[in-house]
Amino acid sequence: MGTVSIVFFDIDDTLYSTSAFSRQARRGAVEAMVEAGLGAPVEVCMRELDEVITEFGSNYERHFDRLLQRLPDEALGDRNPALFSAAAVIAYHDTKFRHLAPFPDVPGALGRLSQVGLRLGIITEGPAVKQAEKLLRLGLTQYLDPTAIFISDQVGISKPNPKLYRRACQLAHVEPSQAMYVGDNAPNDVDPANAVGMKTVLCRRGGRHDHKSSETPPTHIIHNFEELEALLGSDYGVGAKRERT
Amino acid sequence: MGTVSIVFFDIDDTLYSTSAFSRQARRGAVEAMVEAGLGAPVEVCMRELDEVITEFGSNYERHFDRLLQRLPDEALGDRNPALFSAAAVIAYHDTKFRHLAPFPDVPGALGRLSQVGLRLGIITEGPAVKQAEKLLRLGLTQYLDPTAIFISDQVGISKPNPKLYRRACQLAHVEPSQAMYVGDNAPNDVDPANAVGMKTVLCRRGGRHDHKSSETPPTHIIHNFEELEALLGSDYGVGAKRERT
Numbered sequence: 001m002g003t004v005s006i007v008f009f010d011i012d013d014t015l016y017s018t019s020a021f022s023r024q025a026r027r028g029a030v031e032a033m034v035e036a037g038l039g040a041p042v043e044v045c046m047r048e049l050d051e052v053i054t055e056f057g058s059n060y061e062r063h064f065d066r067l068l069q070r071l072p073d074e075a076l077g078d079r080n081p082a083l084f085s086a087a088a089v090i091a092y093h094d095t096k097f098r099h100l101a102p103f104p105d106v107p108g109a110l111g112r113l114s115q116v117g118l119r120l121g122i123i124t125e126g127p128a129v130k131q132a133e134k135l136l137r138l139g140l141t142q143y144l145d146p147t148a149i150f151i152s153d154q155v156g157i158s159k160p161n162p163k164l165y166r167r168a169c170q171l172a173h174v175e176p177s178q179a180m181y182v183g184d185n186a187p188n189d190v191d192p193a194n195a196v197g198m199k200t201v202l203c204r205r206g207g208r209h210d211h212k213s214s215e216t217p218p219t220h221i222i223h224n225f226e227e228l229e230a231l232l233g234s235d236y237g238v239g240a241k242r243e244r245t
Numbered sequence: 246m247g248t249v250s251i252v253f254f255d256i257d258d259t260l261y262s263t264s265a266f267s268r269q270a271r272r273g274a275v276e277a278m279v280e281a282g283l284g285a286p287v288e289v290c291m292r293e294l295d296e297v298i299t300e301f302g303s304n305y306e307r308h309f310d311r312l313l314q315r316l317p318d319e320a321l322g323d324r325n326p327a328l329f330s331a332a333a334v335i336a337y338h339d340t341k342f343r344h345l346a347p348f349p350d351v352p353g354a355l356g357r358l359s360q361v362g363l364r365l366g367i368i369t370e371g372p373a374v375k376q377a378e379k380l381l382r383l384g385l386t387q388y389l390d391p392t393a394i395f396i397s398d399q400v401g402i403s404k405p406n407p408k409l410y411r412r413a414c415q416l417a418h419v420e421p422s423q424a425m426y427v428g429d430n431a432p433n434d435v436d437p438a439n440a441v442g443m444k445t446v447l448c449r450r451g452g453r454h455d456h457k458s459s460e461t462p463p464t465h466i467i468h469n470f471e472e473l474e475a476l477l478g479s480d481y482g483v484g485a486k487r488e489r490t
Binding site (some may be wrong): 036037065077078079080082083085086087089090093094097128129130131132133135136137141146147149151154 | 281282310322323324325327328330331332334335338339342373374375376377378380381382386391392394396399
């Protein structure tokens with residue numbers, strides 16, 4: 001039986017369904033633009049927006065401006081395009097405010113694991129404030145060790161560079177062999193964490209990265225966080241008492 | 246009696262109290278950071294944030310990050326600063342969502358003026374989507390001519406350059422002599438609009454620019470939009486029937 005003193009988590013599609021949320025938020029934004037008078041069908045805009053995101057990246061700041069540029073001139077009529085972009089931004093924030101929620105099994109599992117003395121941390125990629133905002137809106141910061149939250153943007157190293165994982169362990173004062181990483185993206189999460197000697201858990205929930213495979217096998221494969229609690233108990237002696245309701 | 250076919254408005258501190266709103270939003274953001282564990286008094290943070298805004302400008306994107314950098318290290322403890330910035334951003338958006346409202350006399354006046362055939366437009370300075378978002382959240386776009394909304398960021402000319410006002414009149418297909426501009430900032434709003442031959446209205450509501458004076462006198466001085474409706478009726482024959490309730 002190995003030992004684990006800290007479990008680091010990926011955020012996107014590991015703690016909440018980024019894929020489902022993004023789809024919902026983007027559709028809400030496009031519907032708001034059409035509501036504001038944009039003369040193009042929602043489905044046409046959604047396809048164009050998907051292309052914009054593929055071309056410019058998901059963290060690009062001006063998706064909606066680019067979408068509007070790509071539509072025929074007639075779609076905007078004589079209206080100021082900023083009014084459509086602003087309607088989209090307002091709707092996007094509204095979806096974030098009302099619908100950002102963790103996978104239902106996540107808060108309970110993190111709560112129980114944190115109560116039995118396991119340190120819980122984050123290793124994630126993206127803009128610092130955007131990733132931190134997700135943790136706050138998901139209501140999960142209460143379970144996390146505040147000294148063990150690492151965002152690539154702040155560390156200066158990006159996935160899948162194994163250095164990001166090694167540096168996180170150093171900064172959290174833990175040997176990689178005592179640390180576990182839980183993520184959904186095999187090549188980005190499993191291979192580099194394996195490379196530095198961490199235990200790795202691939203969480204498959206049917207998300208956008210589930211078809212990918214890693215070059216090195218994960219230590220464990222799970223489908224939800226109940227399985228995570230179970231394997232931490234059986235293989236690592238973590239005494240997370242499960243409260244069944 | 247002159248004639249006026251279009252009235253352009255400034256947004257900030259003319260259609261709503263930017264000063265009061267910003268103060269409320271910034272205080273909410275600072276209180277959220279302290280709530281999230283920031284070890285510094287709210288008043289100290291507010292003073293520091295005011296300095297940041299003076300130094301970096303009000304449209305700078307990273308006020309809260311700069312505030313955190315300026316506080317003593319002990320204030321952040323061992324927490325990731327992005328968690329504080331994100332708490333501030335969430336609170337700021339929340340204030341925007343709940344409290345952004347026009348001066349109480351504005352919607353009625355714009356509604357009545359638009360119904361008697363006067364064109365109502367905007368000439369404003371700032372980032373395009375941010376200014377458009379204000380118009381949408383204030384609920385005022387329904388009264389505006391969609392072809393007459395001009396934001397410095399999109400026009401490529403900034404206040405107080407008179408070219409911004411001339412270009413807005415050209416693009417709205419109106420002679421400056423037939424156009425009126427209503428703003429609160431004498432040197433930025435009155436002098437350049439006077440320079441291109443527009444009618445000018447200085448609206449003094451006790452806001453942050455009320456102590457400033459223009460080099461050339463405004464055509465009119467008002468203190469609220471009831472006075473605007475009155476002068477449009479008396480001096481320009483605009484038949485805005487006032488509904489008294």
